[in-house]
Amino acid sequence: MIRLIGYFFGIGAVFFLGVAAVVALYLGNVTKDLPDYEVLNSYAPPVTTRVHAGDGSLMAEYARERRLYLPIQAIPDRVKAAFLSAEDKNFYKHPGVDVSGLFRAIVTNVQNMGSGRRPVGASTITQQVAKNFLLSSDQTIDRKVKEAILSFRIEQAYSKDRILELYLNEIFFGLNSYGIAGAALTYFDKSVTELSIAETAYLAALPKGPSNYHPFRKAEAAIERRNWVIDRMVENGYVAKSDGDEAKKQPLGVTPRNRGSYLFASEFFAEDVRRQIIEKYGDNALYEGGLSVRTSLDPRLQVIARKSLQKGLLSYDERRGFHGPIKHIEMGSDWGVELSKIDALNDVPEWKLAVVTGVDDAGADIGLQPRKEASGKVVEERVTGRIQADDLKWAYRSAKGDRKTAKSPQGVFEIGDVVYVEPTENGDSYRLRQPPKVQGGMVVMDPHTGRVLAMVGGFSYGQSEFNRATQAMRQPGSSFKPFVYAAALDNGYTPASVIMDAPIEIVAGGEVWRPQNYGGGSAGPSTLRLGIEKSRNLMTVRLANDMGMNLVAEYAERFGIYDKMLPVLAMSLGSGETTVLRMVSAYSVLANGGKQIKPSLIDRIQDRYGKTIFRHEERTCDNCNANDWENQEEPVLVDNREQVLDPMTAYQITSMMEGVISRGTAAGKIKVDREIAGKTGTTNDEKDAWFVGYTPDLVAGLYIGFDNPAPLGRGATGGSLSAPIFNEFMQSALEGMPVTKFLIPEGMSIIPVNRKTGMQANAGDPDTIMEAFKPGTGPADVFSVIGGEEYATPEEILRSSPQANQAVTGGTGGLF
Numbered sequence: 136m137i138r139l140i141g142y143f144f145g146i147g148a149v150f151f152l153g154v155a156a157v158v159a160l161y162l163g164n165v166t167k168d169l170p171d172y173e174v175l176n177s178y179a180p181p182v183t184t185r186v187h188a189g190d191g192s193l194m195a196e197y198a199r200e201r202r203l204y205l206p207i208q209a210i211p212d213r214v215k216a217a218f219l220s221a222e223d224k225n226f227y228k229h230p231g232v233d234v235s236g237l238f239r240a241i242v243t244n245v246q247n248m249g250s251g252r253r254p255v256g257a258s259t260i261t262q263q264v265a266k267n268f269l270l271s272s273d274q275t276i277d278r279k280v281k282e283a284i285l286s287f288r289i290e291q292a293y294s295k296d297r298i299l300e301l302y303l304n305e306i307f308f309g310l311n312s313y314g315i316a317g318a319a320l321t322y323f324d325k326s327v328t329e330l331s332i333a334e335t336a337y338l339a340a341l342p343k344g345p346s347n348y349h350p351f352r353k354a355e356a357a358i359e360r361r362n363w364v365i366d367r368m369v370e371n372g373y374v375a376k377s378d379g380d381e382a383k384k385q386p387l388g389v390t391p392r393n394r395g396s397y398l399f400a401s402e403f404f405a406e407d408v409r410r411q412i413i414e415k416y417g418d419n420a421l422y423e424g425g426l427s428v429r430t431s432l433d434p435r436l437q438v439i440a441r442k443s444l445q446k447g448l449l450s451y452d453e454r455r456g457f458h459g460p461i462k463h464i465e466m467g468s469d470w471g472v473e474l475s476k477i478d479a480l481n482d483v484p485e486w487k488l489a490v491v492t493g494v495d496d497a498g499a500d501i502g503l504q505p506r507k508e509a510s511g512k513v514v515e516e517r518v519t520g521r522i523q524a525d526d527l528k529w530a531y532r533s534a535k536g537d538r539k540t541a542k543s544p545q546g547v548f549e550i551g552d553v554v555y556v557e558p559t560e561n562g563d564s565y566r567l568r569q570p571p572k573v574q575g576g577m578v579v580m581d582p583h584t585g586r587v588l589a590m591v592g593g594f595s596y597g598q599s600e601f602n603r604a605t606q607a608m609r610q611p612g613s614s615f616k617p618f619v620y621a622a623a624l625d626n627g628y629t630p631a632s633v634i635m636d637a638p639i640e641i642v643a644g645g646e647v648w649r650p651q652n653y654g655g656g657s658a659g660p661s662t663l664r665l666g667i668e669k670s671r672n673l674m675t676v677r678l679a680n681d682m683g684m685n686l687v688a689e690y691a692e693r694f695g696i697y698d699k700m701l702p703v704l705a706m707s708l709g710s711g712e713t714t715v716l717r718m719v720s721a722y723s724v725l726a727n728g729g730k731q732i733k734p735s736l737i738d739r740i741q742d743r744y745g746k747t748i749f750r751h752e753e754r755t756c757d758n759c760n761a762n763d764w765e766n767q768e769e770p771v772l773v774d775n776r777e778q779v780l781d782p783m784t785a786y787q788i789t790s791m792m793e794g795v796i797s798r799g800t801a802a803g804k805i806k807v808d809r810e811i812a813g814k815t816g817t818t819n820d821e822k823d824a825w826f827v828g829y830t831p832d833l834v835a836g837l838y839i840g841f842d843n844p845a846p847l848g849r850g851a852t853g854g855s856l857s858a859p860i861f862n863e864f865m866q867s868a869l870e871g872m873p874v875t876k877f878l879i880p881e882g883m884s885i886i887p888v889n890r891k892t893g894m895q896a897n898a899g900d901p902d903t904i905m906e907a908f909k910p911g912t913g914p915a916d917v918f919s920v921i922g923g924e925e926y927a928t929p930e931e932i933l934r935s936s937p938q939a940n941q942a943v944t945g946g947t948g949g950l951f
Contacts, residue, residue: 172289175268180204180305182425182743183317186408188432189588189738194398195405199422203316204743205327207300214315214327216373217339218303221364223260224371227295231261231286260302261286267305308338309345310391322350324392332374332382336364337389350389357387400441402482403592403602404432408736415749425743430736431586431751436579439867440589444577444837447860448594451839451847452571456534460552464490471505477553479504480597486568489520491552496543498523501556501565520565522556527567534572570594573847576603576715577837577860579868582723582829585732586751587716591837601842608712609838613670613800614816614825614853615696615709617788618721619679620667622690625784626682630664630791630906631893631914634674634681635922641676641704650676650708653817653852660920662893664906667791668799670815672708677922679707693779694721709816718827719836725788726812726829728878729780782880783909789877790907792828801826804858807865809874815853820846826857828865831875835864884908892918 183198219226225233258266265285289298304314312321318338319327330338340348340360348357362383369379398405408430412421420426464473470490479488493500503518522544530547533539541547548554556565571594579589592602601607624630636658641648652672658665666674679687684702691700696713700706720734733751740749758770792812796805800815805828813828822844827836839856840847847856879885887896888906895914896903906914 172265172269172285172292175264175289175293175301178268178301179743180313181423184412184421184424184426184428186405186428186430188398188401188430188434189586190434191429192398192434194401194430194432195409196397197409197421198311198317200313201311201317201321202304202313203320204304204314204425205300205316207296207303209327210300210303210315211328211330213332213373214303214330214335214338215299216368216371217335217364218260218299218315218342220367220371220373221336221339222263222342224367226260226299229259229261231259231288231290232283233259258282259286261289261298264298264302264305265289268301306342307345308341309349320392322389322391324390331385332365332368332378333361333385334388336368336382337361337387339364350387354387361387398432398434398437400437400482400591401432401434402596403604404430404437404587404590404736406596406600407590407592407602407605411737412740427741427745428737429739431581431588431738432590432736433579433588436589436868437591439864440577440579440591440835443860443864443867444575444591445594446863447839447856448571448573448575449568451851451856452534452569452573453529455572455848456532457530457547457567458534458569458572460491460548460554461488462553463549463551464553466490466492466551470502474502474504474553477504480555480570480595482597483595486555486557487565489554489556489565491548491550491554492519493550494544494548496524496545498564499527499544499548501554503556520556522565522567526559526564530567530569570598572841573839574599574603574842575837575839575857576605576607577835577864578604578715578719579833579835579864580719580723580734582726582732582832582834583730584752585720585723585734586738587734587736588833590716590736599842603838603842604715606714607842608714609823609840609844610712610818611696611709611718611838612816612818612823612825612853613672613709614718614814614827614836615691615711616667616670616675616707617725617792617814618690618694618696619675619687619707620663620791621725621780621784621788622687623663623678623682624787625690625781626686628663628678629893629908629912629914630662630787631888631908632663633660633893633915633918633920634663634666634677635659635920636661636666636671636674637922639673639676639922641680643703648705650705660892660918662888662890664791664794664893664904665890667788667814668794670795670800675707676704679704681921694724696721709818715836715838718825719834722827722829722836723834724780725785725792726831726834727785728782728880729778729785730774731777731779781909783883783907786877786880786883787907787909793877794904796828800852800854801828801858804854805862805865807862807869809869810876811865812877813858813861815858817852817854821848821851822846824851824853824856826853826861828861830865830869831877832872833865833868835861835868837861879907882910884910884913886913888914894918 180202181198181200182202182204183196185193186195188194223233262282265282269285270281307313308318310321312318315338316327319325319330322338323330323334337357347353348360350357365374365379365382368374369376408428409421412428462477464470474488474490477488480486488504489501491499492502499522501520501522503520524544527544527547531541555568557568559566574593576593577591578587580587590604592604593599638657639650650672657673661671661674684704684707687707688700688702691697696717697711700711716734720732723732724730735751737749738751739747741747754775755773756770758767761767789812792814793810795801795814796811801813805811805813809830811828811830813826816825823838823840824847825838837857837860885905885907887903888894889896889900890902890904893914
């Protein structure tokens with residue numbers, strides 16, 4: 136017996152050694168090419184880039200994988216408990232592989248053989264980290280063995296909290312969200328600290344298979360799985376039974392977060408920031424780098440700018456007539472279904488799509504587009520309303536070019552027409568609306584820093600993503616003239632210098648150019664001030680010709696209006712193409728006393744670790760960080776910006792543009808209770824209408840025009856179209872802002888002069904204006920005319936020149 140036992144023991148030992156050798160050989164082959172788990176030390180997953188407004192409001196997020204990385208200390212215990220209950224309740228006890236859990240899974244799978252049920256897994260959180268970070272998802276024995284070996288090694292190298300942190304920040308939750316922080320925002324628009332028991336349990340249910348528990352397509356399965364997780368949380372002592380029972384009664388409550396821009400009216404601004412980041416750092420930095428971007432956007436000013444420009448565009452467009460319905464649908468028993476299929480302008484929430492269900496002489500009955508849930512499901516409700524005849528009279532005229540005029544609403548609508556409507560102020564009816572064909576762009580800037588405070592790139596981002604504030608190249612027309620005059624004032628001319636306003640012929644290349652004033656006519660000898668206030672083309676051409684266009688081009692490039700300006704006389708009237716952003720930046724130099732600025736939409740960019748990698752503010756303060764007070768001088772912020780224009784010149788041109796508003800082409804259009812300067816602009820054939828203006832602390836500019844330049848119509852000037860928009864913006868924007876004045880540089884003389892002749896006036900003389908002169912300059916003693924052939928006294932000029940006599944006695948001339 137002993138010999139037999141020894142015999143079997145020997146066979147068993149040999150067998151065991153053989154199996155051990157095979158296992159050792161197998162493990163040797165498996166482990167020889169195991170990935171290095173030390174890469175987990177430098178784990179830097181793709182993280183969402185977040186863009187914020189100047190006040191910290193979230194504007195937009197950009198990511199390929201919507202993830203926000205959270206350290207384990209920032210993850211609430213309830214969230215940890217939910218995932219431990221759902222995935223690995225023994226996580227803090229096992230060495231990487233849960234042997235008891237593995238045994239239970241084997242038994243369960245044996246029992247379920249032949250049942251068609253999916254095999255039960257037993258992967259621990261550590262094993263899932265090993266798989267997700269270091270291995271593939273292949274369902275093979277080799278991969279499972281590698282996973283187990285790596286799990287043991289990971290457990291030896293890292294703490295349990297570090298492993299759980301990696302897991303909770305890496306896993307995929309569906310809806311393109313990764314990591315618990317990203318999932319909380321994506322599914323519930325909440326931070327992880329705000330999640331309820333039910334919400335936490337649902338998120339913990341998702342890693343097993345997000346598509347299997349989709350909140351809308353498979354809501355029943357999602358609730359069943361969520362409730363299972365809640366039961367496990369109760370069973371493991373993380374949640375009281377009463378709280379668990381209450382949580383299971385709750386609906387899923389999933390409210391997917393909007394994508395793109397989150398801050399109202401900021402779409403154009405956010406898109407321009409996105410393009411700038413890609414240009415500066417590349418796609419990967421934007422979509423994976425986890426950047427934190429603080430922009431210069433002022434949400435209050437942005438809303439005001441949007442409202443002002445939209446109102447102006449709609450006002451012009453409605454005066455042109457009705458474009459017709461958006462679409463026509465067949466009116467069946469359930470018109471709501473067909474209406475719900477039409478996409479509305481989602482960034483114009485004031486408007487709603489409606490279908491005409493009836494029409495009579497007094498108005499039209501409408502049915503509003505049914506609401507949609509976040510899932511896209513149409514909410515079964517019908518809301519009806521009515522458009523009164525008084526709220527659609529503007530549509531009696533057709534804008535299609537056929538000059539058709541209706542007599543009543545019955546001539547405007549047919550049943551089944553789909554149109555936009557907006558609730559009236561009293562809320563008991565609706566007003567007919569239409570997306571305008573005309574477009575425009577607007578920029579608001581801080582002149583002291585170049586920070587862009589607001590930007591509107593068109594009527595609606597949903598209608599067109601083209602940003603007319605930064606991308607549209609348009610002719611600035613007469614809004615360019617202040618820079619011609621600034622060049623003159625900086626080079627020996629004064630606001631009282633007199634230029635001949637009379638017909639002129641320019642011969643170049645065998646062709647004759649005969650510029651004209653807007654509306655025709657001319658006023659004879661006139662001061663620079665009168666020339667810019669009344670926007671005289673003929674005077675501007677003569678002035679530019681007298682200075683030389685090379686000088687004008689140098690100043691235009693110095694102000695950043697053009698990169699390279701063609702030095703031809705036509706450019707003095709603003710015939711070159713530039714952008715609203717560039718024009719507003721140039722006017723900011725005039726507003727801040729001649730300091731060069733760099734327009735910027737971005738204040739600061741930080742990387743994922745919080746390190747600042749870009750800052751717009753370039754001014755320095757050497758003594759701002761003193762540790763102790765030792766009676767030293769107060770720190771001074773050193774302004775190292777280049778002085779591109781004499782501060783005295785900047786004040787002179789500002790004073791002259793104050794006259795544009797009080798007496799010139801914008802007279803009566805700007806009604807603001809503080810000092811303000813500005814200039815109108817209208818291009819040939821009235822294709823673009825501009826206005827750019829400023830207070831000492833705020834600059835705003837805009838243009839209106841068709842995307843494919845076409846005449847806006849007779850009388851469609853910067854003064855009539857754009858100045859009222861600027862006025863509406865400024866009236867609201869300046870509320871609550873401190874009242875400031877344009878500072879007169881030290882050393883300037885304020886002398887009374889005759890506004891027409893530019894010569895010094897006596898006390899009590901009519902038509903006298905206080906004019907600013909630089910040291911060593913003043914009103915002329917002899918009446919000299921730039922562009923004239925003789926120099927004489929005013930009396931001689933008046934006797935010999937009907938045009939001069941007309942200028943002094945009050946001549947005519949068009950606005951431009």
